[in-house]
Amino acid sequence: MKHSEPYLAAVEIVRKLRDAGFQALWAGGCVRDLLLQKEPKDYDVATNALPEEVRTLFGKRRTLAVGASFGVIIVRGHQPDCDVEIATFRSEGPYLDGRRPEHVKFTTAEEDAQRRDFTINGMFFDPINDAIFDYVGGKADLNQHIIRAIGNPLERMQEDKLRLLRAIRFAATLHFQLEETTRLAVQAMADQINVVSPERIADELRKMLVHPARSQAIALVQETGLLKQVLPELTPLWESAENQDLWLHTLDRLKLVNTHNFETAFATLLLDLPAAGPDQRLNEIYEICKRLRFSNHSLNLVHWLVQQRNSLEHAPDMKLSRLKRLLAHEDCPHLFELIAADLSSQKQPLDDLEFCRQYRDHTPREVLNPPPLISGNDLIDLGIKSGPQFKHLLTQVQDAQLEELIHTQDEAFALLNQILQK
Incomplete structure (x- = not known):
C-alpha cells in the first residue's frame, strides 16, 4: 500500500524517537481517522521524551518550541x-480560565x-508494530458511532x-450520536461558551459550516442551547412561533447549499436573520462578523452575498x-451557490439563475468584463478635476461600453463630450 508523505514522515519521527530509547506513539485525531479509514489531515506524536530531549534529538533548526511549557514541540518536515x-x-x-491548564506534569x-x-x-x-493502545474505550465508541467525553x-x-462546540462538530460531521451524559453536560454549560475567544469559536463554526453535514451541526448547536449564546441574533427564529417556519427553512437551505466555502455557508445561515428591514439586517451581519473577528475579506464577502440575495x-x-x-464579480460563483440553495429551499424555479450561469459560461471574458475604454488619467488630461463627478463620468462611459453601444476609445471620448455638453 502506498502511503502519503505526511504518513511516512510521521513514521520516521516515531522510529527516530524509538531508536533513541524513548516511547513514541501516534495520538489523538490521526488515530481516530485511520480507524475510520480516512487520510488524517496531520499526525501528532506522543512520547515520554521531554521537550528539550526532542529538540536535541531533531535539532534546534528543525524544531519549533510552540508550547514547550506544555510539552509540545513541532518538528518541521521536509515538505x-x-x-x-x-x-x-x-x-x-x-483549568482556571476554561482554556488552558495552570500547570502540567x-x-x-x-x-x-x-x-x-x-x-x-x-x-x-504504534505505526511500527501496527498496534492500538486504548485506555478509554475509544475503539468501542468508534464502532458504535458515539461521542463520549472521557471521564466526567x-x-x-x-x-x-471549546469542547462544548467540538462535541457537536464531531457528532455532526462523523454522523455519530452524542452520548447522553455528554449531551447533558453540553446543555448545562452552554451559557459558558463565551469565555472562549471569538477566534476559537469562529474556527469551530468554520469547521462545521464547510462540512456537508452543516445543517445537522447547526441544528444540534441550536438544540443544545449553544447557538443562542454564539449567535443570539438568530434566537427569534426558533423562540417565536411566527418565525419557526423560517428556522426550518434556514436548516433546509443549509442542507441544500452545495459549497466548500465558509462565507457562503455562513451567509446562507444568516439570510433570514430577524431585522426591521434589509439595511438593518446588513448592519447586524456586519456586527456579527466583527464580533467573531472575521478577516475583512470574510466580512465583506458575507455582507455582499446577503446583500445580493x-x-x-x-x-x-x-x-x-x-x-x-x-456576473464578472470574482465571487459570483459563491452567489450562484447561495441563490440556488435559497430558491430550491422555497421550491422556486431556477430559470433566472440558469440563464445567468449560461450567460456567464458562454460569454467571453473580454465581453463580460472588458478593459475600460477611458481612465481617470484621461479625464485629468481633459482638465476635469477629481471629485464625485469623476466616478460618475467613468461609470456612464463604462455602462455604454458594457451595453455594447460603444466599442472604441474614440467613441468613448465622443460620448464623454456629449455628457459634458449636457
Whole structure:
C-alpha cells in the first residue's frame, strides 16, 4: 500500500524517537481517522521524551518550541504538509480560565489519555508494530458511532469550554450520536461558551459550516442551547412561533447549499436573520462578523452575498451593464451557490439563475468584463478635476461600453463630450 508523505514522515519521527530509547506513539485525531479509514489531515506524536530531549534529538533548526511549557514541540518536515507535533505524555493541573491548564506534569501514556477530550480522540497507535493502545474505550465508541467525553463530562468541558462546540462538530460531521451524559453536560454549560475567544469559536463554526453535514451541526448547536449564546441574533427564529417556519427553512437551505466555502455557508445561515428591514439586517451581519473577528475579506464577502440575495431576479430583462457587472464579480460563483440553495429551499424555479450561469459560461471574458475604454488619467488630461463627478463620468462611459453601444476609445471620448455638453 502506498502511503502519503505526511504518513511516512510521521513514521520516521516515531522510529527516530524509538531508536533513541524513548516511547513514541501516534495520538489523538490521526488515530481516530485511520480507524475510520480516512487520510488524517496531520499526525501528532506522543512520547515520554521531554521537550528539550526532542529538540536535541531533531535539532534546534528543525524544531519549533510552540508550547514547550506544555510539552509540545513541532518538528518541521521536509515538505510544508509534513510538520509533526510531538507532545510529551502529560497530566494537567486545574483549568482556571476554561482554556488552558495552570500547570502540567509529565507522565505516562495511560495518564495522558485521561486528560483528552473524547474517547474517540484518546487512543494511541504504534505505526511500527501496527498496534492500538486504548485506555478509554475509544475503539468501542468508534464502532458504535458515539461521542463520549472521557471521564466526567462536566469536568472535561470545564477544562476547555471549546469542547462544548467540538462535541457537536464531531457528532455532526462523523454522523455519530452524542452520548447522553455528554449531551447533558453540553446543555448545562452552554451559557459558558463565551469565555472562549471569538477566534476559537469562529474556527469551530468554520469547521462545521464547510462540512456537508452543516445543517445537522447547526441544528444540534441550536438544540443544545449553544447557538443562542454564539449567535443570539438568530434566537427569534426558533423562540417565536411566527418565525419557526423560517428556522426550518434556514436548516433546509443549509442542507441544500452545495459549497466548500465558509462565507457562503455562513451567509446562507444568516439570510433570514430577524431585522426591521434589509439595511438593518446588513448592519447586524456586519456586527456579527466583527464580533467573531472575521478577516475583512470574510466580512465583506458575507455582507455582499446577503446583500445580493435577490440580485439575479428577472435577469433576462436586466440592463446589460448591471448583469455583466454582477456576473464578472470574482465571487459570483459563491452567489450562484447561495441563490440556488435559497430558491430550491422555497421550491422556486431556477430559470433566472440558469440563464445567468449560461450567460456567464458562454460569454467571453473580454465581453463580460472588458478593459475600460477611458481612465481617470484621461479625464485629468481633459482638465476635469477629481471629485464625485469623476466616478460618475467613468461609470456612464463604462455602462455604454458594457451595453455594447460603444466599442472604441474614440467613441468613448465622443460620448464623454456629449455628457459634458449636457
